[in-house]
Amino acid sequence: MRTRPTPQTLAALRERLSKVLEPGQLRDDPETLEEFAQDESDTGKFLPDLVAFPANTSQVVEVVRACGSLDVPLTPVGARSGKSGGSLCLYGGLALCLSRMARIVSIQKENGVAVVEPGVITGELMKAVEAQGLFYPPDPNSLEFCSLGGNIAENAGGPRAFKYGVTRDYVLALEWVLPSGEVLRVGHQPIKGVAGYDLVGLFVGSEGTLGVATEITLQLLPLPTVVKTALICFASVAEAAKAVGAVLQAGILPRTLELLDDVSVKAIDGRGYDFPPRAKAALIVEVDGGHEEAVFAELVRVGEVCERAGAVDTAVAQSDAQREQLWAARRVVSRALRALKKFKISEDVAVPRAEIPRVIEELKAMGAELGLTVATYGHAGDGNLHANILYDSEAERPRVEEAIARMLKLTVKAGGTITGEHGVGYAKRDYLALEQAQGVITLQRELKRLMDPSGFFNPGKILPLVP
């Protein structure tokens, strides 16, 4: 059983790190510790004992080696925008913050490649490559403040993942520091390469448990020059959910296909977007390409399919400003739902696309039965639903816990996964066995042990604790 490090151990760690880090690179003032005690997962507050801010790979190695040799828990930390508690220091110890390694090393237009340090903010890379006519598609909602290192750790998705894939699909190579402190360069610089086992794939999405990226080589695409967006309203969430399938079966591959249910629509209405009276659900559909009329024609077809599926209103953005307005409706959801009740728990399930209407109905029924408000929105194109439980007082918490467990169970029963893009981390660690058989978990435990025998690297994440 892992415990917090003793004061003696921490003193030894401080002493050792003082030789390799500048004074400002190792902090234990209360403000800093407080700042690093939480992420966006609402799963609690866990104070680290120390926060290190290495400025280069060799400093990362020194910090990793020092923690490893003293068996002090080390937790890599990005921008703390994670929703599954992956960067929480459950047993104290050292938070390894990569924010000082935030250089865009190169944007190679000819190769369609960018090389970055892990602390680069996702949205900043996007802007930098777009200025050169290139495109980095993964767009987690937190893109204005999350870091690429964190995206790698969590294999972040986002609305555009539906057409363009997730972070993993854009990572060509990594400089990676193992828990042993060994630095590996894995992957390949060309777009394609199959030499050896896919270590990049193993490290991406390992949620800071198998080591940490110190340099990231990303594939870029040509920037689509035309993007068109529509917000399509339905009289019921069931009709909206069915329209998702209809659009895809019509052979259209939008870059985003976002669903808002009745609670979400009501929460947003009047706050950033005015819905028509009959709207009880909506889809935000975005198509892109390189040809104005073609992209517009595709959006028109989406509209026709949705109308046949029962759409009651379609608003097509006629300008970038209007496009921004439609997306503002999507982006305000989380905040608007939070305003409805005092507490909000957001789950991140994904189901096979055809199961979406039924799963949403089951979630609603469950909410009604338990007397809880359930709001569902998310990336319906790939079956990834953000199901939210809203409640007002701590006294409701046992029912909320029951709701979460039932939600995850019914997701798995519908052929789904407990996490579409947020990761398991700490928040869902104890639910992993709902989805994965013991043999699968055991193999992962063995992989973890192979790379981190003492278990000091981000302890308590992903895998259920051994009893």
Place this chain on the structure above:
Amino acid sequence: MRTRPTPQTLAALRERLSKVLEPGQLRDDPETLEEFAQDESDTGKFLPDLVAFPANTSQVVEVVRACGSLDVPLTPVGARSGKSGGSLCLYGGLALCLSRMARIVSIQKENGVAVVEPGVITGELMKAVEAQGLFYPPDPNSLEFCSLGGNIAENAGGPRAFKYGVTRDYVLALEWVLPSGEVLRVGHQPIKGVAGYDLVGLFVGSEGTLGVATEITLQLLPLPTVVKTALICFASVAEAAKAVGAVLQAGILPRTLELLDDVSVKAIDGRGYDFPPRAKAALIVEVDGGHEEAVFAELVRVGEVCERAGAVDTAVAQSDAQREQLWAARRVVSRALRALKKFKISEDVAVPRAEIPRVIEELKAMGAELGLTVATYGHAGDGNLHANILYDSEAERPRVEEAIARMLKLTVKAGGTITGEHGVGYAKRDYLALEQAQGVITLQRELKRLMDPSGFFNPGKILPLVP
């Protein structure tokens, strides 16, 4: 040091397997052994001692367990279309042929998913899903006869990989038999999912060394309804190679961008395609989408960009028959080159896109220096070049070996990989250390040992032999 199994061991294996397999499912007649002694890698003939044809997962498990407990080398075999010797029984033993597990289990149009057994021929799945308006993009050249199980093992690519990605990008879930005989279900049924480590990624491309797929869940896309193809000729391979970069920098993402060099053009000319006199190199460019005029407009833009880059002739297919004719030129290359000389060694390097012109020049110079004909063609869009060395007599073999080593070295020096899509297998095992540092190889060796401690599962592949 692994050796061939003894007759006593083989007798014990036969005895044990006779209890779980029907008589026709276990063969050791000379014709069958001969048939399974080679693949498309030209790396030699290695007779298995036995070939097993399991019909379901539990039979696979029995065969794996039997070989494991008797320490008989077991090599999973697809359609033997591999080009790196991955399915060769280097130490004899048992070839595990999956050809009797060839059922398309389901095509779920609503979910955009297909479930298949490993023996399904890639081209047959393509046809089956296209009949339903769906699209399975990965298109290895051997698609008419290769199997999806083999594609999974090798993480197969193909011309369309440039826009659509490789096999890995379409594998959602696997039923997987580990070398221990344990059956795992890994991955997720929905399009998206990040629960736990990416075991699917670890298994795809493991070249039959970490176990074998017995069921495969694949993601499908909506079928693009419009495809346009052009063959664009250049007066030099340098100009053609530079045009590749120019097309992409113009913001166009064709689904294929194939390069033929002067030797390839000359080899094909008059055999399936008639090139204009000035053509010394060519690009085959294919664009696709859902809108006739848009796709055509994109192809026109490709033509304009190529003309500015020095194209001397552009042929646009005006019909499916003409499209087929252009592709026939591409498909005949390998055979046409083989006809030029008695022997042909095909390498499968990939380099960062901007390096293509220089690498092709260096390969030519090296060929001239060693007195060997070097022909280069391939998937230039993703930097994946099939570099062929042509020669007439076995006496030239030492120079050919030198050419291969130099080719791989100059590829790695240019930031490339020794294999873009064919895999390491047996053919490139001893070159892996050119590209990967010792630490990376050691970690892979440990992963292999974790899942196959005795090393009986496809021995001698990917990783250099320990001295």
